[in-house]
Amino acid sequence: MMEIVEPWHSLNSKKVFEKLHTSENGLKNSQIPYRLKKYGVNEIKGKGGKNVLVMFFEQFANLMIIILLLAATVSFLMHEWIDATMIVIIVILNAFMGLFQEYKAEKSIEALKKMINPKAVVFREGREEEILAKELVPGDIVLLETGVRVPADVRLIKSTNLKVDESMLTGESTPVEKRADKILDRETPISERFNCCFMSSVVTYGSGLGVVVNTGMNAEIGRIAKMVQESKPEKTPLEKRLDNLSLKLAGIIILITLIIFVLDFLAGHSLLQSFLIAVSLAVSAIPEGLPAVVTLTLALGVQRMAKKKAIVRKLSAVQTLGSTTVICTDKTGTLTQNQMTVQKIFLGKEVVNVSGIGFAPEGRFSVNKKTKDLQLLLKAGALCNNAYLSNENNEWNIIGDPTEGSLLTLSLKGGLDATVLKKKFPRFGEVSFDSKRKMMSVIVEEGEDMVVYTKGAPDILLKKCDKAMVNGRQVKLTNKRKKEILRVNEEFGNSALRVLAIAYKKVKKKGEYDESIEKNLVFIGLAGMMDPPREEVTEAIAQCKEAGVKVVMVTGDHRITATAIAKKIGLFSEGSLVVDGSQIDGMTDEDFEKMIENITVFARVSPEHKVRIVETFKKKDHVIAMTGDGVNDAPALKKADIGIAMGVTGTDVAKEASDMILLDDNFATIVKSIKEGRTIFDNIKKFIRYMLSANFDELALIATAALLRFPLPMIPIQILWNNLVSDGLPALALGVDPPERGVMKKPPEKPKAKIINKLLPFSIFAGLIAFIFSLALFVYALTNYGLVIAQTTVFAFTLMFEMFLVFSAKTEKRLGVKDFFNNKTLLLAVASSIILELVVIYTPFLQPFFGTAALPAMDWLMICVAGLTGVLLVEGFKPVLNKITSKF
Numbered sequence: 001m002m003e004i005v006e007p008w009h010s011l012n013s014k015k016v017f018e019k020l021h022t023s024e025n026g027l028k029n030s031q032i033p034y035r036l037k038k039y040g041v042n043e044i045k046g047k048g049g050k051n052v053l054v055m056f057f058e059q060f061a062n063l064m065i066i067i068l069l070l071a072a073t074v075s076f077l078m079h080e081w082i083d084a085t086m087i088v089i090i091v092i093l094n095a096f097m098g099l100f101q102e103y104k105a106e107k108s109i110e111a112l113k114k115m116i117n118p119k120a121v122v123f124r125e126g127r128e129e130e131i132l133a134k135e136l137v138p139g140d141i142v143l144l145e146t147g148v149r150v151p152a153d154v155r156l157i158k159s160t161n162l163k164v165d166e167s168m169l170t171g172e173s174t175p176v177e178k179r180a181d182k183i184l185d186r187e188t189p190i191s192e193r194f195n196c197c198f199m200s201s202v203v204t205y206g207s208g209l210g211v212v213v214n215t216g217m218n219a220e221i222g223r224i225a226k227m228v229q230e231s232k233p234e235k236t237p238l239e240k241r242l243d244n245l246s247l248k249l250a251g252i253i254i255l256i257t258l259i260i261f262v263l264d265f266l267a268g269h270s271l272l273q274s275f276l277i278a279v280s281l282a283v284s285a286i287p288e289g290l291p292a293v294v295t296l297t298l299a300l301g302v303q304r305m306a307k308k309k310a311i312v313r314k315l316s317a318v319q320t321l322g323s324t325t326v327i328c329t330d331k332t333g334t335l336t337q338n339q340m341t342v343q344k345i346f347l348g349k350e351v352v353n354v355s356g357i358g359f360a361p362e363g364r365f366s367v368n369k370k371t372k373d374l375q376l377l378l379k380a381g382a383l384c385n386n387a388y389l390s391n392e393n394n395e396w397n398i399i400g401d402p403t404e405g406s407l408l409t410l411s412l413k414g415g416l417d418a419t420v421l422k423k424k425f426p427r428f429g430e431v432s433f434d435s436k437r438k439m440m441s442v443i444v445e446e447g448e449d450m451v452v453y454t455k456g457a458p459d460i461l462l463k464k465c466d467k468a469m470v471n472g473r474q475v476k477l478t479n480k481r482k483k484e485i486l487r488v489n490e491e492f493g494n495s496a497l498r499v500l501a502i503a504y505k506k507v508k509k510k511g512e513y514d515e516s517i518e519k520n521l522v523f524i525g526l527a528g529m530m531d532p533p534r535e536e537v538t539e540a541i542a543q544c545k546e547a548g549v550k551v552v553m554v555t556g557d558h559r560i561t562a563t564a565i566a567k568k569i570g571l572f573s574e575g576s577l578v579v580d581g582s583q584i585d586g587m588t589d590e591d592f593e594k595m596i597e598n599i600t601v602f603a604r605v606s607p608e609h610k611v612r613i614v615e616t617f618k619k620k621d622h623v624i625a626m627t628g629d630g631v632n633d634a635p636a637l638k639k640a641d642i643g644i645a646m647g648v649t650g651t652d653v654a655k656e657a658s659d660m661i662l663l664d665d666n667f668a669t670i671v672k673s674i675k676e677g678r679t680i681f682d683n684i685k686k687f688i689r690y691m692l693s694a695n696f697d698e699l700a701l702i703a704t705a706a707l708l709r710f711p712l713p714m715i716p717i718q719i720l721w722n723n724l725v726s727d728g729l730p731a732l733a734l735g736v737d738p739p740e741r742g743v744m745k746k747p748p749e750k751p752k753a754k755i756i757n758k759l760l761p762f763s764i765f766a767g768l769i770a771f772i773f774s775l776a777l778f779v780y781a782l783t784n785y786g787l788v789i790a791q792t793t794v795f796a797f798t799l800m801f802e803m804f805l806v807f808s809a810k811t812e813k814r815l816g817v818k819d820f821f822n823n824k825t826l827l828l829a830v831a832s833s834i835i836l837e838l839v840v841i842y843t844p845f846l847q848p849f850f851g852t853a854a855l856p857a858m859d860w861l862m863i864c865v866a867g868l869t870g871v872l873l874v875e876g877f878k879p880v881l882n883k884i885t886s887k888f
Contacts, residue, residue: 007186008155008213009193016155016211022139024157024209026123035137042136042152042215044225056095065091065291067250091291120151123209140212146205150197153219154210156180161206161434164197167649168631169220170556174402175204177435189581190220190606191556200631205401224607227635228657242294245688253699260703267707293687293728297735301680309663310673311647317659319684320642321670321677324549325622325748328602328613328640331555331565333649333665334627336531340402342410344497346488346526347373348470354413357532359389359396359405361412369414372472377525380502381407382418383425384442384453389418403498406529407455425451429513439464443513450507452517458489458501458526465503468523477523489526496564497528530561533569540668541570548747549674552600554610554626559603566601576600581609592616610636623748625670627662628654644670679739681749687731689759690809694722694802696767701774701794711787713778713794715851721840722798729836730806733829737810738822761884765877766808769870770801777866781859789859792841792852797863799837803830804871812885814878 008016017023027035060069068087075084120133121143128143133151136142142154144162156162156178163175170176170191182195190198197203197210199219216222261278265271298315305312312318332338339358344351345365352374356363367374387400389408398405408418425444433440439456454461462485468477475481485501492499503521544551551571555562559578566572578601584592596616602609610626614636617624626633626640629650634657637643645658646665655661662669701713714722774794781790806826810819821827840850847853855863 006213009184009188009196010186011155012183013155013157013180013211016157016213020139020211020213022141022211024123024141025126026141027137027139028125031139032124032135032137035139036135039138039218040216041134042219043134044222045217060091060095065095067246068291121145121148136212136215138212138215142210142212144197144203144208144210146203146207148203150199150201150203152199152212153214154197155213156195156197156208156210158209159206160208161432162203162208163205165202165204166191166198167629168200168653169198170630170632178206178208179435180208180210187582187585189604191604221631224631224634227607227611228638228653256699256703260706264706267709290688290691293691293731293735294684296732297680297683297687300735301676305673305676308672308676309647309666309669310676311661311663312659313661314659317642319677319681320623320659321625321673322679322681323623323677323749324625324642324674326550326552326617326624327544327670328552328554328610328617328624328626328636329667329670330627330629330633330646331553331557331562332531333629333646334662334667335537335553335565335569335571336533338531338649338665339398340406340498340529341532342406342527342529343532344492344495344526344528345374345377346485346492346528347371347377348468348525351488354410356409356413357535359398359409361389361396361409363413365414373469373525374414375416376469376504377502377527378411378414378416379421380453380504380524381455381527382411382416382421383427383444384440384455384502385418402531403500403529407500407527410527431513431515431518437515437518439518441513441515441518443507443517450509452505452507452513452521454503454518454521455500458499459486461501461503461521462486462523464518465521465523467521469525474522485523485526492526492528494560494564495528495530496561496568497530500527500529501525502527530565533565534666534668536666536668538569540671543671543744544674547674547744550597550622552602552613554602554605554613556605556632557603559601562601562603572600578603580604581606584609584612589616593619596620607632607635611639614639621750627667627670628658629665630654633657675739675744678743678748679737680735682740682743683735683737685759686737686809687734689762690734690802690806691723691731692759692763693766693770693805693809694798696763697770697774697798697801698722700767700771701778704771704775705778710778711782712791713774714791714798717850718791718795718852721850722795722802729829729833730803730826733823733826734806734810736823736825740811758885761881762809762874762878765881766805766870766874769873770798770805773801773866773870774798777863788851788853789855792855793859793863795852796837796841796855796860797866799833800863801867801870803834804867805874806830808871808874808878812878812882814875 006019011019060066068091072084072087072091075081075087118133119130120136121128121130122136123129123141123143136152140152141157142151144150144154150164157180159178159180162178164178165175176191177194178197179194184193184195196213197208199215199221214220214222217226257278261274264278265274295315298318301318302312302315305318329335337358341357341359342354344353346352350367353366354363365374369375385404385407387398387402387404387408389405389412390397390399396409398408411418411421425446427442427444428450429443431441433456437456438460439454441452441454443450443452445451454464462477462482465477467474468481468485469475489499489501502524504524505521507517541551553562553566553571559580563572563578566576566578575598577595577599579599580603582604584602584605587595592612593616596613597620602613605613610628610633614624614626618641624640625642625644626636627644627646628634628637629646631653633645634653637645637654637657637659642660643658644660644662645654647655647661647663648665650661650665660673698714698719705711705713774797777797778790778794781793785793807820810823810826840846841852842854
C-alpha cells in the first residue's frame with residue numbers, strides 16, 4: 001500500500017489540505033473507497049504465524065541434537081535398543097520444551113493490534129460521524145478529546161489546551177503539550193513534533209482537530225511493527241557456545257574414532273568388526289545427558305529469578321544475563337521512581353530542602369514547616385491544582401498530572417490536606433493552563449475576600465508579579481530580587497529539577513474572571529521537583545562497575561535532565577560523553593563505532609537510534625541487555641541479546657518482544673539477575689567439566705581395551721547407566737550450586753570465549769587419572785576374578801571416582817571444607833547415585849540385565865581408595881591446570 005512521505009510537521013494547515021486534497025469539512029464519501037484501496041486499511045498487519053509443526057521441527061536444528069540423533073540412529077542399526085530409546089526420549093523432551101518457549105514468545109504483532117482504537121469520530125462532508133478506526137484514510141478530519149486514543153497519525157489543525165501521553169512511543173511518562181499553530185523544522189524528532197499526534201497515543205487533557213496523514217503500517221506505530229517483524233532473532237551466547245562445544249566434541253570424537261578404527265583394522269580385526277568397535281566408542285563418548293541437564297538447570301534458574309521479581313520468557317536468556325557486558329537502560333521508572341517529587345523550595349531569601357521520595361506524604365522540611373511563607377506556598381500549590389492523591393492499601397497514587405500531584409504530596413508533608421482546603425475555600429473560577437500563557441490560575445473564596453492563586457513557568461510568571469513575600473511580609477519585587485529568583489531557577493534547572501513559580505493576590509469583587517487577573521501578583525516562591533532516582537540504583541550501578549558491566553542511559557528525555565540524573569546515581573564520570581539523537585544522525589557508522597564505548601548518556605533518541613545503538617555495541621563484541629517499556633522499545637528489545645521489559649509500566653508490545661520482564665520495573669533487579677545468570681553459567685561449566693571428565697575416561701578405556709585386544713571393560717548398558725542416571729543426578733545438583741565468592745567482582749566472560757577451551761585441561765587430566773586407575777583395576781580384577789567381576793569393578797570405580805570428582809568440579813580453586821556442605825542437594829544426589837549403583841550391582845534379578853556381579857567388601861575399599869587418590873591428584877594439579885586455562 002502507498003505511503004505518504006511528507007514532513008507534515010513543517011507544513012502549515014493550508015499546505016497539508018492541498019497535498020491531501022481535503023479541507024476542514026473533511027473528505028467526500030465518494031473519495032473513501034479509492035483511498036482505502038490506495039493507502040490500505042488502518043490496521044497493523046502481522047507477518048503470519050508459523051505452523052506449530054514447523055516450529056516443532058525447528059527445535060532439531062541444533063548441532064548437539066543432530067549429533068545425538070545420529071548416535072541414536074547408529075545405536076538402532078547396531079541393535080542397541082536401550083541406548084537408542086533413551087537418546088530419542090531426551091531429544092523429544094528438549095524439542096517440546098523449546099516449542100513451548102517459542103510459541104509463547106511470538107505475539108508482538110498481536111499486542112500491537114490490540115492497541116488500536118476500534119472507533120473514531122470524523123468529519124466527512126462537514127458532518128460529524130463515528131466510524132470504525134480501520135476505515136480511516138489520509139485526508140480524514142478526526143476529533144480528539146480527553147480520554148480518546150489517537151486512531152491514526154494526524155497533523156493538528158486546531159487545539160485547545162491539548163496534552164497527549166506519548167509514553168508508548170517516546171518512553172517518557174509526562175504528557176506532551178500540543179499546538180496546532182506551530183510550524184517546525186523538517187529535522188524535528190518525533191518526540192518534539194508538537195503539532196502532530198501519533199496513533200495509539202492518548203489524549204489526557206483538552207481537545208483538538210487533526211487531519212489524518214498516515215494510517216496502518218505507514219503510521220509511526222506501524223513503522224515500528226515493521227521493524228519488529230524484520231528483526232530476526234539471533235542465537236544467545238549460550239546457544240553459540242554450546243554449538244561450539246558440540247562442534248569441538250564432534251571433531252574430537254570423530255578423530256579418535258577414525259584412529260581407533262584404523263589401528264584396530266591394522267591389528268588384524270575384520271573391517272566390519274573394527275567399524276562396530278569404532279562406532280560403539282563414538283556413541284559412548286557422547287554426553288547424552290548434556291541437553292537435558294542444561295535445559296533443567298536453566299528452568300531451575302528461571303524459577304529462582306521469578307522469586308526475585310524477574311520473569312524469564314526464554315530459557316537461554318537466563319545465562320545471557322551472566323554474559324552481559326553492556327546494559328542499555330531507560331531512565332524513567334527504571335533508574336528513577338516514576339513519581340514526581342518536590343525536592344527543593346525557594347522562599348524569598350532561602351532554599352528549603354524537602355526530604356521523602358514518591359507520592360507518599362512522608363518527609364521533612366529543612367526549616368520550620370509552620371513559617372508563614374512556607375504555609376502560604378503549600379496552600380497555593382494545593383488549591384491551584386486539579387489532581388487527586390489516593391491511598392489504597394498504603395499505596396499512594398496520583399490521579400491527574402504528576403506535577404500537580406507532587407504539590408499535593410508536598411502540602412500534606414506540611415500538614416495541609418488539599419481535600420480539606422478545597423472544602424474550606426471553595427473554588428469560584430479557573431483560568432485553565434494553556435501553552436501560550438504557560439500558567440494556570442484559580443479564584444477561591446476566603447471569607448469576604450476572593451483570592452487568586454497562580455502557578456506557572458518562573459520566567460513568565462515573574463513578569464506578572466510586582467511584589468514578593470519575604471519573611472511573612474509583602475515587599476517590592478525589584479530587578480535585583482528578580483535576578484536572584486531567576487538565578488535560583490537556573491540553578492534548580494541545572495540540577496534536573498522541573499521548576500514552578502507560585503504567586504497569589506487578593507481581589508475584592510466577584511465576577512467573570514479571565515487571564516486579565518494574572519497581573520500585579522505577589523510572588524511566593526519556587527517549587528523544584530523531579531522524578532527522583534530509586535534509592536538502590538546507585539549501589540546497583542557501583543556493583544555493575546565492579547563486575548565489569550558498562551551501564552548506559554538511553555532515554556527520550558532532554559540531555560540536561562538525563563545528565564543530571566546520571567551524575568546523581570554515579571553513572572556519569574570524568575570523560576563520559578552525552579549525545580542526543582540529532583548527533584547520532586550526523587555520525588557515520590565508523591565514527592559512531594569509534595566513540596560509542598565512551599558514551600554514557602544517549603538523550604532524545606528514537607526507535608531507530610535504539611536499534612543502531614544495540615547494533616553498534618554488538619559490532620564491538622559486546623553482549624547487550626536493553627530495557628524498555630514502550631512500543632518504541634520493541635525493535636531494540638528484539639535486537640538486543642536480552643530484551644528486558646517493564647512489568648508495571650510496560651506495554652504488551654514491549655513485554656511480548658522481550659526475553660525477560662521485571663515485575664518491579666527496578667534496575668537493581670537486573671543486577672540481581674546478572675548475578676543469577678553468572679551463577680547459572682558457572683554451574684553449566686561445572687557440570688560440563690564434570691561430564692566430559694567421565695566421558696574422556698570411558699573413551700580412553702574402551703579405545704585402549706580395543707587396541708590391546710582386551711574384552712570390553714564396561715558393556716554399553718553400564719556406560720549408559722552411569723552417563724544418564726548415576727552421573728545425571730549430581731550433574732543436575734550442580735545446577736543449583738550457590739554462587740562462588742566474588743562472582744560479581746570479576747569481569748564477564750568474553751563473548752567469543754570458547755567453553756571447551758577452558759574446560760578441556762581439567763576434563764582431560766581428570767579423565768586421564770580415572771583411565772589409569774580404571775585400567776589397572778580392570779587388569780587386576782580380570783586376572784584374579786574373571787570378566788564379569790572385572791567389568792563390575794570398573795563400573796563401580798567409575799561411579800565412585802565421579803562422586804568424589806563432582807566436588808572438585810564445583811570450583812576452579814582448591815576445595816575448601818565449605819565446598820562439601822554448601823549444596824545439600826548435591827550431597828543427596830551423590831548418596832542417591834551410590835545407592836542406585838549398589839542396587840544394580842547387588843539385586844539378583846537386575847544383575848543379568850546390567851552384566852554385574854556382587855563385589856567383595858575388600859574390593860570396595862580398593863575402589864574407594866583409588867577414587868579418592870585420583871581426585872586428590874586432580875586437586876593437587878589444579879594450579880597448573882588453571883594456569884593452562886588462563887591462556888585461552
